[in-house]
Amino acid sequence: MQRKSLSNRLFQFGLICYMLLLSAIMLLPLVNVLCLSLEPNYIAIEPGRLHLIPQKITLKAYEDIFRNGQIMRSFGNSIFITVAGSLLGTLFTAMMGYGLCHTHIKGIHFVSYMILFTMMFSGGIIPSYILVKNLGLMNSLWAMVLPSMMSAYNVILMRSFFRSLPPELAESALIDGCNEMQTFVLIILPLSKAILATILLFYAVGRWNSFFDGVMYITDQAKKPMQVILREILIMSDNVDTSGDLDVGMNVKMATAFVTVLPILCVYPFLQKYFTKGVMLGAVKG
Amino acid sequence: MKKRLISVIPALAAILTLVSCSPAAPSSSASPAGQPSGSSQQPPAEQANYQPVTFHVMIRGTADTFGVPRTAEIQAKTVKDRWNIDLKYEMVDKNTYNEKVTAKFAAADFPSILYYGDAKVIQNAIDSKVFVPVTKAVMSPEYDNVDRQLYFIRWYQNGEYYGFNYHSGAPETINLRGDWLKNLNMEVPKNPEELKEVIAAMTNNDPDQNGKNDTYGLTMQGDLGMTGQFWSMFLPAPRIIPTKGAGLYIDSKDNTVKTILDDVPNMEKALAWFNSLYQEGILDPMYVTLKQQDVEAKFVSNQSGVWVKEIGGLPSRLAQIQNNVPDAEIVAMPPVETVSGVTNYDLVAFKSDCYFMTKDAPDVERGYELLKYLYGKEGIYAEAYGEEGVEYSLQGGAFQWLNEEARERSNPARVISSYLDLQLLDPIPVVENAFQAIQAMASWIRILPLTPQQQSPTTS
Structure with a gap:
């Protein structure tokens, strides 16, 4: 040695x-x-x-939390939003990323630029609100899933990864009789587990932490996600005063914060490797 | 593996769809939990004459999370029984409230009743007839003993009241540790000089008698928030926030509106008082780094003896102090007459924040009844104490809690701050004492400057 x-x-x-x-x-x-x-x-x-x-x-603070139906409901809402948003987001991001790899399709570059455009300019709060309202999604958990289902950044990451795969794989599948969908599902996706895990994790963390959409689009207390409830608890500063706010105690506030980060805290160490691996895969050969 | 993957995706999609389509858990803010639906319930006689309507009430607050969903239940049940109104609350936290209201207004998605305070937006909404008059509710006989000129004038325009303001805000007082005063053999101070003596004694003479030099008489916020009551002892206007300007007053000599910032001689006196506290080491030198919650924490954890707080917030703080010091007391300092003849305490009258009814309210007449109920005696008691016979009883005129949880969740601050002549059902000594201490304010309440110059209709 x-x-x-x-x-x-x-x-x-x-x-x-x-x-x-x-x-x-x-x-x-x-x-x-x-x-x-x-x-x-x-x-x-x-x-x-x-x-x-x-x-x-x-452990009284934790007892209070787990006895409180509102918090447990919001926990369930956040789980639904995270699971639905992450799975759908990853699926559609992969589909769009794969589609954008086909540069021979007429107008595909324009579509790419349109996607890039959304990374620099967003519609803003009011147009987004009007869109969600007109889609009939107000006060629905889907309002926190569908409008922001895909991230342009993740689409580009996915596209870069797919471009790094040898085109011969898809070509041979097509020769063997697969159509585009079968090629994508049976050949491309199984080779893309690393990037899929990465994107899934990106979405999961983003969805779990998403707060503003919950404030804007959810009106029913029973449908609010965990982050909105957490924020409401944290800003309960003035104990029973004329504003009517009720103090829940510093220990309960902190216990709620801890319970909120716990799921991500538990999952993250096991999936962390996919972050670096997936991002490197997408970036080096982009 | 491939087949499994293909079969898993649609299966997951199906599960997600099913989960999202399943009925949501009952909302504590909507129809009363545990109550049978309207169709299965025999409608009371009063309700039979009305078609069902839904009122969306948008409120800035968070009380529904850990607070008193029972309040919403009681209110929802009452308005359903009486006027066939389905009451749906939307509570939005104060930090994002304005953004949400702006988005809703831009999308013409108006709630039926809205609590709001941005004067410019309110004025636009009145001008564009988005807000409808609530004069019928304001002129309700229940408010005949209320000084409408004082509390409702802010949004009185073109012969109509547009804003429904239901609480004046109990005054914010300078509060002291009464048990410390007893330990020091001192009286409640009545002027700045006496207050300074108390602050010095609370810093230097071991007021908590623990043998340690670990207390300060006074600490305060670094941004000087919640210190107006001290400044106003020397200056002619209350509700002063020195770092944020304000402090307007009418100079009776020339009948003009002036700012305290131009009142150099009195400002010098105020600064000299604060400076002397600092120089003598009786003002907590850490104050420059402290926020509102730190100042409160120091007061309730026996590190400082003087604190400014609205009267309604005192009972809960006293309870926290009594966790460590069972015989702790809080006493309020009486108001000090300022150089312009008003007090250093003030009521939050004339603020813009009010309840407004919008043009999207499904039935304006029932909207008046709803406002009168929610913010009248019945609604306030329901919010403060719950339902008679369930949360409390008044047998033989004697108030009694029927369960401990109801007592813990009670919110008497609503009663304290109401401008209606309401009595606390469950008397709270610290509040009673504070009100006694500020009795002198009654004759000193004065109208803030810059009041709209319209005439209020006379009381019917």
Whole structure:
């Protein structure tokens, strides 16, 4: 085994220290939130100190959350929006990306530019609202899935990946009697698991965290997604005053925040590899 | 594998479709949970004369999340029984409320009743007849004892009232730890000099008697929000936010509107008072970094002894303090007469925020009844306490909670801030004391400057 030089070891040590510091910076807010959620409210509201180790532990905040029907309903809504939005978004993004690879089709470049255009200019809140209203999607969970089903960025990523695949694969499938749809489903998609996982994860994270659409298009309290409810809880600052807002306590606010990030927190480490892998696949040969 | 993939996609699509089409869980904000639907229920006699209509009420707030869905249930049941109205609330959080209203207006998607405060938008809506007059509701006999000139004049135009304002806002007072005052053998201060003495004692004389020098008499927000009551002790206008200007007042000498920023001699006095607190080390030096919630947290966690808060918000804060200090008390400082003869406290009268009925209200006449109910005595008590016989009882005139959860969820602030002459069913000592402390305000309430110069119709 080759002995490392002193400078090399120092560099490694510095690198480890730097990464530890970086990790601490990332982790401290999370630990802080977890600690606050586990403390009784009268301790959690104490200012002037960083809450990293609970002075006293109680699970009352979590009990309150799981007893609250509204939060559990919103959890279900978010799961539906995330699952439906991610699956449909990935499917249609893949279809569009594949279609855009066929540069021999007349007008395909114009379509590509149109897609690029949406990355720079959006319709804005009011046109989007009018569109959703006229589509009859107001107060429907589909309002959070359909209008923003595909992201132009992801379409381009997908197109770049498909372009990196040897065209001979599709050609041989066509010679063997497949039509375009069969070629896409039976040949192309199975070869694209990495990019599909990446895009799926992009969409899933985006959908889970999406908030503004929920505020704009959902009017029924029972249909609001988790992020909207979380925000409502977090801004409940003034305990029972004339505005009528009710304080739920700092510990409950933090417990809700923690419960909200938990699903992504659990899934992310296992799918993280697809992020780098998929993006590299799409980018290097784009 | 390939076949499995092909079969999985349509299966997933089918599952998603089924899930999304399944009926949503009952909404606590819509029709009452657990209530039978209208068709299966025998309609009461009063309801029989009305065709069913749906009123969409858009409100800025979040109370439905953890709050009192019972309120919505009671209100929805009552208005259904009486006027065959299906009441649908849409609650939007305060940070995105204006954006949503703007989008709704642009799409001509008006709720039946809207709570709103942007004066420019409101004026446009009145001019374009999007908002319809609510004069019939305002002129209801229930409000005969209310000074309409004071509370409803903001949106009185062309002989009609357009805005329905139902609460004045109880005044924000300077509050002190009463138990600390007792420990220090001091009285509630009545003027700036006495207040400074109390602040000094609360900083230096161990008011909580824990043997540590760990308290400050006063801390405040870095942006000077919620400090107007201190500044107004020296300056001629209440509701001052020094960093945001305002502080307009009428100079009786020449009958013109002026700003406190031009009142150099009195501003110097105010600055000198604050400066002396800082120089003597009795003002928490950390104040420059503090936000509203930090100031509150310091007060409820025994780190500071003076705090400005609306009276309605005191009971819950006292309860938090009493978690650690069971015999804690909060007392309000009486108002101080300013140089212009008004008080350093003020009511939130004349604000733009009101309830407006739009042209899309399905039945304007029933809309008046709805407003009168929701924001009249019955609606306010329902919101504050719940339903008699379910949440509380009044047998023999004695109030009694029927369950602990109802007591915890009660919101007496609605009663406190109402301009109707309503009594608290369940008296709260800290509130009663605060109101006693500010009794002198009654004769000092004055109309804010820049009031529209229209004449209000006389009370019928």
